[in-house]
Amino acid sequence: MTTDTLTGVFEEHRPVLQGVAYRMLGRxxxxxxxxxxxxLRWSGGxxxxxxxxxxxxxxxxxxLAIDRLRQIKARGETYVGPWLPEPYVTDFGDTAPDTAERAVLADSVSLAVLVVMESLSPLERAVFVLREAFGYPYADIAAMLDRGEPAVRRLAGRARKHIKERRPRYDVDPARRRDLTDRFLAAAAGGDLAQLMELLAPDVRLVGDSGGKSRAPLRVLESADxxxxxxxxxAGKGIQDPAVRFLELNGGPAVLVLSGGRPDTVLQLDIAEGRVQTVYVVRNPDKLRALVP
Structure with missing residues (x-):
């Protein structure tokens, strides 16, 4: 292949490769x-x-993602406060030609699923991503991982059972999530506690990720009160010249709060039965750099 052909082939598949790597690593x-x-392996091998x-x-x-994940786990780094995956701009484009496939891809990259996936082994995570998100046959996954097909099926079964037992079930309809997010923001910004309480489930949880580099709760907050x-x-404290932008992150509507034109906070809601079940707040500046306004 010529250099142009090599580049063209790789760029054609880059979105899929990025999707696999992000689901594996959450970073x-x-x-x-x-x-x-x-x-580099493709162009020089x-x-x-x-x-x-x-x-x-x-x-x-x-x-490569398995190797990177093993390195991360081996380092045993201590993270300050709750950890959330890095917000990921999701624009599936032609990779999801129908609504059903788009829903599968969006669900597989949601914050709720990625948090649960952190507790899988690197091999379990790889099998789950390749099978559940991208639909690869077990035989193909076995060849990719140099494992026997029966072993891959066992890995898939364990991963699927683990995800099913621990993942919450939320409403993934974008329109409903956007509507409730609008009302949530209006109530919070307006200081309307009564209205906000009507939107929150009694056992709502707030998970704030700051990495110790900005202000956010160092533990998960629970209960509507x-x-x-x-x-x-x-709401609004410590933010200079605030601005709010909606965008799609991790397969669903999210809010990017800007302070002085720079990304300050990402907020995303999980909802079920018309009420907020989980509030995700990402304030670690290292995780917001890619979100160019």
Whole structure:
């Protein structure tokens, strides 16, 4: 292949590779590093035996992501406060040609699912991502991971059972989530505790991720009273020349709060039965750099 052809083939599959790497790692920068390494393997390696570029590239990316995930776990780094995946701009474009497939892709990258996936082993996570998000046959996954198909099926079964037992079930309809997010913001910004309490489920949880680098709760807040009073108390404080923008993150509507033109906070809600079940607040500046206004 010529250099232009090599580049063209790789760029054609980049969105899928980025999607695999991000679901594996939950970190945008790490996912980009993995995809870049996959490009180096693709452009500088022996491709004489490659008959199906997409399968080859997904295999390389998955293995690199497994290695990166093992390195992260081996370092045993201590994170200050609750951890959330790095917000990920989701624009599926042509990778999801119908509504059903788009829903699967959005669900597989949701904050709720990614948080649960953190407790899977690297191999379980790889099998779950390849099977559930991208629909690869077990035989193909086995070849990618150099494992027998029965072993891959067992890994998939354990991962699926683990996710099913721990993941909450939320309403993923974008229109309903956007409407409730609008009302939620209006109540919080207006200091209307009564209205806010009507929108919160009694057992609502607020998960704030600051990494110790900005102000956010260092533990998960629980109950409508605690969450509501906290939100009313902090709304708009410490933010200079505030501006709010809606965008799609992790498969659903989210709010980006800007302070002085720079990303300050990402807020996203999970809802069920018309009420807010979980409030996700990301304030770690390292996780907001990619969200260019």
């Amino acid at each position: 945008v920068a790490d996912a980009e590093d993995v995809v870049q390494e996959a490009w 022996d491709r004489s035996a490659v008959r199906e570029p997409r399968g080859y590239l997904v295999r390389v990316t998955t293995r 605690h969450v509501g009073r906290f939100l009313i108390g902090v």
